[in-house]
Amino acid sequence: MAIQTNRLAAPVAPSNGAVTAFRPLGLREVRLTDGFWADRLRVNRERSIPHGYAQLQATGTLHNFRLAADLATDGYRALGMMFDGPFPFLDSDVYKWLEATGWELGRTWDDDIGNAADEAIDLVARAQRDDGYLNTFVQVLKGGRTYADLHWGHELYCFGHLIQAAVAWHRALGDDRLLGIATRAASHVDAALGPRGRPGIDGHPGIEMALVELYRVTGEERWLRLASHLLESRGRGLLGQARFGAAYWQDHAPIRSAPSVAGHAVRQLYLDSGAVDVAVELGDEELLEAVCRRWRDMVATRSYLTGGLGSRHRDEAFGDPYELPPDRAYAETCAAIASVMLSWRLLLATGDPEHADVIERTILNGVLAGVGLDGVSFSYENPLQRRTHRVAEEDGTTERSPWFPCACCPPNLMRTFASWPAYLATTASGGVTIHQYASSEIEAPVGSATLRLSMATDYPWSGRVVVTVDEAPDAPVRVAVRVPEWSISAIASGAGEPPHDVTGRRMAEWTRRWQAGDRIELDLGVVPRVTVPDRRIDAVRGCVAAERGPLVYCIEAADMPPGLELEDVRVGSPQPREVERSDIAPGAIGIRLAATASDEVDAIPYFAWANRRPGAMRVWVPTGDAEVPA
Numbered sequence: 001m002a003i004q005t006n007r008l009a010a011p012v013a014p015s016n017g018a019v020t021a022f023r024p025l026g027l028r029e030v031r032l033t034d035g036f037w038a039d040r041l042r043v044n045r046e047r048s049i050p051h052g053y054a055q056l057q058a059t060g061t062l063h064n065f066r067l068a069a070d071l072a073t074d075g076y077r078a079l080g081m082m083f084d085g086p087f088p089f090l091d092s093d094v095y096k097w098l099e100a101t102g103w104e105l106g107r108t109w110d111d112d113i114g115n116a117a118d119e120a121i122d123l124v125a126r127a128q129r130d131d132g133y134l135n136t137f138v139q140v141l142k143g144g145r146t147y148a149d150l151h152w153g154h155e156l157y158c159f160g161h162l163i164q165a166a167v168a169w170h171r172a173l174g175d176d177r178l179l180g181i182a183t184r185a186a187s188h189v190d191a192a193l194g195p196r197g198r199p200g201i202d203g204h205p206g207i208e209m210a211l212v213e214l215y216r217v218t219g220e221e222r223w224l225r226l227a228s229h230l231l232e233s234r235g236r237g238l239l240g241q242a243r244f245g246a247a248y249w250q251d252h253a254p255i256r257s258a259p260s261v262a263g264h265a266v267r268q269l270y271l272d273s274g275a276v277d278v279a280v281e282l283g284d285e286e287l288l289e290a291v292c293r294r295w296r297d298m299v300a301t302r303s304y305l306t307g308g309l310g311s312r313h314r315d316e317a318f319g320d321p322y323e324l325p326p327d328r329a330y331a332e333t334c335a336a337i338a339s340v341m342l343s344w345r346l347l348l349a350t351g352d353p354e355h356a357d358v359i360e361r362t363i364l365n366g367v368l369a370g371v372g373l374d375g376v377s378f379s380y381e382n383p384l385q386r387r388t389h390r391v392a393e394e395d396g397t398t399e400r401s402p403w404f405p406c407a408c409c410p411p412n413l414m415r416t417f418a419s420w421p422a423y424l425a426t427t428a429s430g431g432v433t434i435h436q437y438a439s440s441e442i443e444a445p446v447g448s449a450t451l452r453l454s455m456a457t458d459y460p461w462s463g464r465v466v467v468t469v470d471e472a473p474d475a476p477v478r479v480a481v482r483v484p485e486w487s488i489s490a491i492a493s494g495a496g497e498p499p500h501d502v503t504g505r506r507m508a509e510w511t512r513r514w515q516a517g518d519r520i521e522l523d524l525g526v527v528p529r530v531t532v533p534d535r536r537i538d539a540v541r542g543c544v545a546a547e548r549g550p551l552v553y554c555i556e557a558a559d560m561p562p563g564l565e566l567e568d569v570r571v572g573s574p575q576p577r578e579v580e581r582s583d584i585a586p587g588a589i590g591i592r593l594a595a596t597a598s599d600e601v602d603a604i605p606y607f608a609w610a611n612r613r614p615g616a617m618r619v620w621v622p623t624g625d626a627e628v629p630a
C-alpha cells in the first residue's frame with residue numbers, strides 16, 4: 001500500500017491535485033491553549049470519551065464484536081429495536097468513538113484511553129471475516145448473508161465510520177491497524193457493489209466521503225472511483241419508495257439534478273459531503289455547484305436559528321421551506337454535526353466565508369446543545385421550545401440522557417470536538433485564513449517557510465480577538481480573518497495601522513512582511529441583540545429571539561420567578577442588558593430582557609439549557625402587545 005508521507009491530522013485532507021480554495025491545517029498545526037473551546041475539549045477528553053467507552057461496554061455494543069469473533073456465545077445485545085429485530089447499525093458507535101480517541105491520542109497520549117482503544121481495535125480485528133467483511137449484526141444474526149438488506153441494514157454506513165476511524169488513527173498516530181481492517185472491508189464492498197459488481201447503494205449514505213478520505217490516505221484511485229460510482233448510482237430508483245418515499249434516502253433524483261435538500265437530514269448532508277469530496281478531487285464543477293445550490297436553499301429556507309436541521313419527527317426529515325416549528329423541531333444533534341461537516345467541505349472548496357458563518361452558528365448552538373455541561377449527558381433532539389405542560393411527555397424530555405438506544409449522537413459529538421481545532425484556520429497560496437476564534441497557536445506552511453501565530457480571545461463571551469505574529473517568513477504574507485455575518489460593528493487594526501471599520505466586509509486581511517510581535521486586533525462588537533424571524537416562518541410570527549455574538553439565547557423555567565410559567569412571558573422592546581453567568585462557564589454572559597409578566601427575565605445561551613432542573617424552555621419569545629422591534 002502506497003501510504004502518503006504527509007499525514008495531516010485532520011478529518012478532511014484533499015489530495016495535492018484537488019481543486020480547492022483553501023488547504024486545511026491539522027491538529028499538529030492548530031492547538032487550543034485556553035478559554036471556551038479548550039475547556040469544552042478538556043471535558044470531551046476527560047469525561048465524554050471515557051463515558052463513551054463505559055457505555056459501549058454496558059450496552060453490549062462491544063460485546064457484539066466478541067460474538068462475531070466467536071469469543072462469546074450469549075445473545076446479541078441492543079437497547080433498541082427496528083422491524084422486530086435489534087438495531088443493525090450499532091457497530092458504527094464503536095467506530096465513531098474510536099475516531100474520537102484517534103484524534104485525542106494524537107494530540108496527547110493517555111494510557112487509559114489508549115488501553116481502551118486498543119481493546120476495541122483488537123475486537124474489531126478479530127471480528128473481521130477472512131474475506132474482509134465485518135458487520136456484527138449480519139454475522140451474528142443473519143447467517144453472514146451480506147448486502148441482503150441494503151435499504152435498512154446500514155452495512156456500508158458502518159464501513160464508512162470504520163474507514164473514518166482508520167483515517168484518524170493513521171493521520172493522528174501513524175497507527176495503521178484500523179487502516180488494514182478498513183481497506184479489506186472497502187475491498188469487499190468494491191467487489192460486491194463497485195463498478196464491476198451488482199447495482200446497489202446503502203439506505204444511509206456516509207461511506208462515500210469516507211472512501212474519498214481512504215483514497216487521500218492511500219493514493220489508490222480505486223476508492224475514489226467507488227465513491228463516485230455509489231454517488232452517481234443514487235437517485236435512480238435502486239432503493240425505491242419503502243415506507244417514507246424515495247426522497248427519504250435521496251433516491252428520488254440524481255445528485256446532480258436534485259434541486260433542494262430532501263428527506264432524512266443526516267443522510268442528505270452525509271451524501272452531499274461525499275459529493276463535495278468527489279467533486280474537488282475530480283475538478284467536477286457541475287457536481288460542486290449542485291451541492292452549493294442545495295446548501296444555499298437549505299440555509300435560506302430550512303435552517304433553525306440554532307443551525308439545527310430537520311423539522312419532522314416521523315422520518316427525521318427536512319420540512320417544507322419555512323416549516324420550522326420551534327416546539328416540534330427534531331433538529332437531531334447528528335444533523336447539526338453533518339451540517340458542519342458539509343459546510344467545512346464547501347468552505348475548503350469555495351473559500352466563501354458564508355460557510356464558516358454557518359459552521360460557527362451551528363457548532364456553538366445546534367451542536368453544542370447536544371451535550372450537557374457535564375460532558376456525560378446528551379440530547380438527541382434539539383427543539384427550540386419545550387412547553388411547561390408537555391415536559392416528560394411524548395418524544396423527548398427536558399432531561400438529558402447518558403446514552404440512547406440509537407446512540408449515533410454521543411460518539412458523533414466526541415469525534416467532532418476531538419477534531420475541532422482542525423476547523424479553525426486554513427492556508428492558501430501565500431497566506432493563512434482564520435475562520436473561527438479561539439485562543440490557540442497556529443503554525444502554517446507558507447511556501448517553504450513557516451508562519452506562526454497565536455490567537456488570544458475570550459470569545460464567544462467577548463468579541464475582542466488579538467492575533468500575534470510569533471514567526472514569519474522574510475517575504476510578504478497574507479493574513480485574513482473572517483468578519484462574522486452577525487457583526488453590525490466590526491473594528492480591525494493590523495500591525496500598527498489605525499483601527500478601521502470592517503463591518504460587512506466578510507474578511508479583514510493584510511498582506512505584508514510581518515515581524516515577530518506584530519499584532520492584528522479585532523473587535524467584533526459582541527453585544528446583545530434582538531432577532532426578528534422571517535415573516536414566512538408562521539410558527540414563530542410575533543416572536544423575537546435574543547442573540548449575542550454567535551450565540552443564540554433562550555429563556556428557561558429554572559430562571560423564572562416563582563409562580564410564573566414560561567408561556568406567560570412577553571418581552572418588551574427596551575435594549576437587552578448583559579448579566580454575568582459564571583454558573584454556565586467561566587466568564588459567561590447572560591442576557592436580561594424586559595418582560596411584561598415579570599419586570600424582566602434572564603436568558604441563557606441555548607447550548608446551556610437543560611443542565612439544571614427539568615423544565616420549559618423557549619428561544620422564540622412572544623413580544624409585548626405594542627412594541628415589536630422593527
Ligand SMILES: [Zn+2]
Pocket residue numbers: 332333334335380407408409410412
Ligand atoms: Zn444522531
